[in-house]
Amino acid sequence: MTGTRDNLDRRRIVGGFLFGYACTAFIIFLILVEWWAHHAPVTPNYLSGQIFPHNEHGWITYFTSSQSTEGAILFGSSWLSGAGAMITLPKRNVLVRRLGRVPVAARWKIDDPSEKARGSALCGALAAPAIALIFIPAVAWLNRNGVVFNF
Numbered sequence: 001m002t003g004t005r006d007n008l009d010r011r012r013i014v015g016g017f018l019f020g021y022a023c024t025a026f027i028i029f030l031i032l033v034e035w036w037a038h039h040a041p042v043t044p045n046y047l048s049g050q051i052f053p054h055n056e057h058g059w060i061t062y063f064t065s066s067q068s069t070e071g072a073i074l075f076g077s078s079w080l081s082g083a084g085a086m087i088t089l090p091k092r093n094v095l096v097r098r099l100g101r102v103p104v105a106a107r108w109k110i111d112d113p114s115e116k117a118r119g120s121a122l123c124g125a126l127a128a129p130a131i132a133l134i135f136i137p138a139v140a141w142l143n144r145n146g147v148v149f150n151f
Contacts, residue, residue: 008090009116015089016117020124021131022082028132029074036071037061052150065148069139072149074132089117 037054040061044051052068054061063071091108098104110117142148 008111009114011088011090012112012114012117013120015085016112016120017124017127018081018088019085019117020121020126021128022078022085022124023121024125024128025074025081025132026078028128029071029078032067032074033071036063036067040067052148054151065143066136066139068151069142069147069149070132070135072151073135073139075151076149 033054033056037056037059040054040063041050042061044053044062049064050062052063052065054063054068054071090111092111094106094108096103096106112118
């Protein structure tokens with residue numbers, strides 16, 4: 001265990017929040033994409049702006065620029081937050097498997113005796129829907145300025 005107690009507590013809180021956000025944002029992403037895909041046309045509809053193709057296991061539907069960008073941001077932010085949580089959270093009993101000198105896998109246990117990471121993960125999970133709603137004006141601004149992400 002390295003670092004001061006305050007630093008470890010800060011890492012537990014930040015890492016827990018990122019983990020809670022990552023899980024919930026990914027679930028929101030899956031729900032929205034399923035909803036959008038089942039209500040989207042299978043041919044481009046230029047009048048409604050549904051021209052951005054989305055390939056769901058070979059089933060192609062067409063999303064609007066805001067749907068496409070919102071989905072890409074939710075997907076990307078969930079994975080980045082998950083990676084940030086994995087890096088940030090303090091670990092114990094780290095076991096690294098190597099192939100020669102190259103590390104190929106790692107296993108560990110989260111070092112959280114005070115369970116601060118659990119509480120902050122709950123806060124991150126509750127904050128994810130609000131953060132997703134904050135994305136909506138940002139997505140509209142990006143789309144107005146010609147930026148569209150597709151996934």
